[in-house]
Amino acid sequence: MRVGVLGTGTVGRAIAARLAELGHEVVVGTRDVTATMARTEPDGRGNPPFGTWAEERPQVTVGSFADAAAGELIVNATSGAGSLPSLTAAGEDNLAGKVLLDVANPLDFSAGMPPTLLVKDTDSLGEQIQRAFPQARVVKALNTMNALVMVHPDRVPGDHSVFLSGDDSDAKQMVTDLFRGFGWSADNIVDLGGIRSARGVEMYLPLWLSLRQALGTGDFNIHVVRA
Amino acid sequence: MRVGVLGTGTVGRAIAARLAELGHEVVVGTRDVTATMARTEPDGRGNPPFGTWAEERPQVTVGSFADAAAGELIVNATSGAGSLPSLTAAGEDNLAGKVLLDVANPLDFSAGMPPTLLVKDTDSLGEQIQRAFPQARVVKALNTMNALVMVHPDRVPGDHSVFLSGDDSDAKQMVTDLFRGFGWSADNIVDLGGIRSARGVEMYLPLWLSLRQALGTGDFNIHVVRA
Numbered sequence: 001m002r003v004g005v006l007g008t009g010t011v012g013r014a015i016a017a018r019l020a021e022l023g024h025e026v027v028v029g030t031r032d033v034t035a036t037m038a039r040t041e042p043d044g045r046g047n048p049p050f051g052t053w054a055e056e057r058p059q060v061t062v063g064s065f066a067d068a069a070a071g072e073l074i075v076n077a078t079s080g081a082g083s084l085p086s087l088t089a090a091g092e093d094n095l096a097g098k099v100l101l102d103v104a105n106p107l108d109f110s111a112g113m114p115p116t117l118l119v120k121d122t123d124s125l126g127e128q129i130q131r132a133f134p135q136a137r138v139v140k141a142l143n144t145m146n147a148l149v150m151v152h153p154d155r156v157p158g159d160h161s162v163f164l165s166g167d168d169s170d171a172k173q174m175v176t177d178l179f180r181g182f183g184w185s186a187d188n189i190v191d192l193g194g195i196r197s198a199r200g201v202e203m204y205l206p207l208w209l210s211l212r213q214a215l216g217t218g219d220f221n222i223h224v225v226r227a
Numbered sequence: 228m229r230v231g232v233l234g235t236g237t238v239g240r241a242i243a244a245r246l247a248e249l250g251h252e253v254v255v256g257t258r259d260v261t262a263t264m265a266r267t268e269p270d271g272r273g274n275p276p277f278g279t280w281a282e283e284r285p286q287v288t289v290g291s292f293a294d295a296a297a298g299e300l301i302v303n304a305t306s307g308a309g310s311l312p313s314l315t316a317a318g319e320d321n322l323a324g325k326v327l328l329d330v331a332n333p334l335d336f337s338a339g340m341p342p343t344l345l346v347k348d349t350d351s352l353g354e355q356i357q358r359a360f361p362q363a364r365v366v367k368a369l370n371t372m373n374a375l376v377m378v379h380p381d382r383v384p385g386d387h388s389v390f391l392s393g394d395d396s397d398a399k400q401m402v403t404d405l406f407r408g409f410g411w412s413a414d415n416i417v418d419l420g421g422i423r424s425a426r427g428v429e430m431y432l433p434l435w436l437s438l439r440q441a442l443g444t445g446d447f448n449i450h451v452v453r454a
Contacts, residue, residue, distance in 0.1 A: 114426070116348045121433060160452045165437075192437045199341070200434030206348060207427030210392075210419045211451060219454035224438060225387045227446035 004029055004068030006086050007077035008036055008050040009043065011103055011147045015075055018151035020059045022181050027061045028054070029068025031089065037062065069094035073101065073174065074136075080106035080118050080125055084132055096135035099171040101178075102126050102198075103142045103150070105205050114209055119202065126165060126198030137171035139164055140198035141179075144208060146218035153183045153221075160221035163190050165197040190224055231256055231295030233313050234304035235263055235277040236270065238330055238374045242302055245378035247286045249408050254288045255281070256295025258316065264289065296321035300328065300401065301363075307333035307345050307352055311359055323362035326398040328405075329353050329425075330369045330377070332432050341436055346429065353392060353425030364398035366391055367425035368406075371435060373445035380410045380448075387448035390417050392424040417451055 002025045005016040012028060020026045030036040030050070039049045047053070054062050061067075068074065069090035078086040083104045087095065106118035106125040119125050126140035141164050142150045149155050153162070162184055164172050176189050192200065212218050229252045232243040239255060247253045257263040257277070266276045274280070281289050288294075295301065296317035305313040310331045314322065333345035333352040346352050353367035368391050369377045376382050380389070389411055391399050403416050419427065439445050 114423075120347050120430075121343045156452050156454050158452055160450075163434075190438070190441065192434075192441050196341075197437040197441075200437040203347075203430040204434045207390075207419075207431045210424040210427040211417070214417065214419050214424075215451075215453055217453065221452055222449040223387075223452050224442075225383050225385055225448055225450050226442055226444065227383050 001025070001073060002027070002071040003073045003075065004071035005075045005077055006065055006068055006090060007079075009077065009079070010045055010047060011150070012075075012077035013047070013053055014147035014151050015077055015103070016060050017057060018182060020057060026059070027063050027068045027071060029063055029065040029090065031065065031086065033062060033064060065090040066094055069098070073099050073178070076100060076102045076104050076129070078104055080104050081108070083125060083129060087129060087133060092133055092135070095133045098136055099174050100129065100133070100136040100138045101142070101175055102129055102138055102140045105143050106202060107205060114206060117203065117205070121199060121203065124196070124198035124202050126195050126202070130167065130195045137166070137168040138195055139166035139168070139171050139175045140195065140201060141165070141175060144201050144204055145221045149219065149221055151182050153188070155219055156221050158223070159185070159188055160223040161188050161190050163192050163201050165192045165195050165201060167194050188223070228252070228300060229254070229298040230300045230302065231298035232302045232304055233292055233295055233317060234306075236304065236306070237272055237274060238377070239304035240274070240280055241374035241378050242304055242330070243287050244284060245409060247284060253286070254290050254295045254298060256290055256292040256317065258292065258313065260289060260291060292317040293321055296325075300326050300405070303327060303329045303331050303356070305331055307331050308335070310352060310356060314356060314360060319360055319362070322360045325363055326401050327356065327360070327363040327365045328369070328402055329356055329365055329367045332370050333429060334432060341433060344430065344432070348426060348430065351423070351425035351429045353422050353429070357394065357422045364393070364395040365422055366393035366395070366398050366402045367422060367428060368392070368402060371428050371431055372448045376446065376448055378409050380415070382446050383448050385450070386412070386415055387450040388415050388417050390419050390428050392419045392422050392428060394421050415450070
């Protein structure tokens with residue numbers, strides 16, 4: 001499958017690398033290809049410059065947001081604040097009818113740690129994206145864990161959960177199949193319902209950040225245990 | 228131990244009954260004892276009237292908020308909107324130096340389901356209570372699950388987690404001991420840090436509500452699984 005991944009940060013790299021490893025044709029999209037590839041310093045989170053990462057993965061193509069959005073499946077791995085502008089640059093026509101997996105968290109780090117939320121209990125970034133691109137088939141998922149756990153769930157032992165929110169059942173099935181390929185067992189993929197339920201997974205982030213601090217690692221996840 | 232439980236709803240009843248069963252001396256506090264005991268209709272959530280519940284549990288005493296706050300440990304099981312007024316009625320002097328276990332969720336159901344939050348990412352009800360009663364030793368906990376799971380964790384099989392947030396280590400230890408009595412194993416009691424981390428557990432509620440709807444039961448909980 002041809003997949004476009006929007007975003008060149010930790011999350012975009014992890015998803016793009018895993019998809020390529022699984023044999024998908026991956027285009028990573030960025031706002032300004034020339035500027036992105038010209039950077040020689042580590043990014044704000046200490047990752048090597050994207051150009052270095054891309055050189056080591058010749059099977060991944062780098063292009064504009066619109067190039068990436070030509071894929072069958074589009075992954076939004078941009079920042080919360082950058083999501084709507086990036087998707088607009090990708091082009092509404094490119095998104096129409098496509099499954100759009102939204103992994104972004106609407107976190108605002110401008111006042112330091114802990115971040116506040118750009119969107120909260122009366123809306124969600126997932127819903128904003130669905131409203132802005134009504135012909136896209138938005139599925140919110142994966143935003144509740146760190147990037148490596150998303151694509152290698154076996155980094156955390158035993159059962160733990162990944163959530164799906166979206167209005168389109170076929171789109172959620174496509175994402176479920178993708179996650180099965182990442183290593184998620186069917187029982188651990190929890191369908192929360194419509195895109196409105198993205199509010200819950202986005203508002204979970206402050207708890208995730210407290211847990212990361214308390215546990216001293218990002219290699220954890222939550223498992224929904226039921227009677 | 229003498230424990231005061233503020234609130235006569237589902238959560239207050241479950242905690243009071245369990246504490247009494249474990250041999251603690253329990254006073255359930257309510258705003259207006261005469262009015263509470265005079266009610267003959269089920270409450271808004273279909274529970275039998277509190278007077279009926281209390282008659283069946285002669286070992287539990289019913290009193291004012293101030294009567295309940297005379298205990299060594301005080302449990303805030305009032306509504307989110309009612310918490311600060313109820314604690315004010317309980318009396319700042321009664322709360323001074325006491326461990327105050329805050330179980331309330333700042334949910335606003337006034338616009339129907341799903342509820343919005345009265346407090347969110349830049350503050351929490353737990354912090355508001357700690358600021359309003361600086362001599363109380365506030366521990367936020369138990370608000371992330373339904374009332375029966377709080378006090379009977381074995382309703383959900385296997386390992387699952389309960390979180391503690393608070394600035395006073397001795398107070399958290401006292402609450403930990405209490406939870407061990409309820410049946411929580413030490414490994415499943417997760418200390419998130421200071422009272423500021425109450426933001427995370429309070430903002431988790433929208434996800435809990437989505438899960439309850441998706442699973443069709445409140446008999447579930449999350450387990451923090453780490454590498």
